[in-house]
Amino acid sequence: MSRLISDWRSVVASSLSFWMQIAGLLVLIVPELWYAFTGQDYNPVLAWWLGVLLLVAGVVGRIWRQGLSWWREWLRLIGVVVLVVLLALLATRGASAEPVSEIETLRVAVPFIAKEEGKRNEAYLDVVRVPTICYGSTRGVSLGMKMTDAECLQLLREEVAEYRRGLHAYFNLTTKYQRLTPERDAAYTSTAFNCGIRAIGRSTATRRLNAGDIRGGCEALTWWNKAGGRVLRGLVNRRERERALCLQGL
Template structure:
């Protein structure tokens, strides 16, 4: 897949933000490794075809990133079509989905609130439950500081431009 397809799908500003932020949020490792909960991962969070110990080139990692972003942006837009034309909310939703999975995103309170037009509530649900407790910040039963930071960034970006 290509950057042009990603841009056509989410728009140039959203694509640029996702291509810049995802490696920062996921880290970038040019080999297959196990993430903090043991999932074989490569490059900037790629898991689908990652091979433990295999070296990856910068070009391979860039292609995998674009492919992963497209693979997650398509279902995000399918289950929350109202995000089309909302670059910050769409970018935050795709970043969230690439981390938790498209199915989890589409079944989340975040997606339901976007679909109900409650954009501020959708953004809040990215990292805070209705009871005010942190959510979507654990993996393998442990709170991961990187996920706490990631959810705060996604929420902040999501809230840009909202009344």
């Protein structure tokens, strides 16, 4: 047996409280879906309070005399708000520059990382006893391996590009389109190349950058100055240079 009220169609058509509660739920849910699919930030405090206000309006509507005229007025108001928000989003996207390209970043990152890492054509053990060759490459390296200068440079380009692509999976769209310059992208990539993609991708430095705190993100890169559980002067100096590169143009 149906539990719907007999005049549910007319209630849905003219009920202020019903539509206010629907709007409140949408305000709370849609931004989360938008972030899940696009990675673009939004203001959760604003969305939360707007959703609460709409839900409160729905509760008030339960005791307020309602009719078709009220429904039309509120629908018109909601339509105006939605239109303004959409126009603002379109204007923001239209004003956004193209994201920095891999070529632009590599042009800065490769020579920077090459200088920081130094080059040794024969495999050796680094400070934490990991077999390393060329510009700090460790993948598939064993003691006794040798590579030419050209091979080392090509290996570095390939690995830097790979690290950059991996790190970019942790950046939201706003960061990629608006916050990354070739220098800042190179600084983050250099730190990831030295410390690991996952470590920097999940770090405070990346979270701050994604939240819009560019200076704070660059500063947080300097925290990665330890190896083998102790602070190393060489890493402190490298992180300072990466921080300076990250802050260029800010």
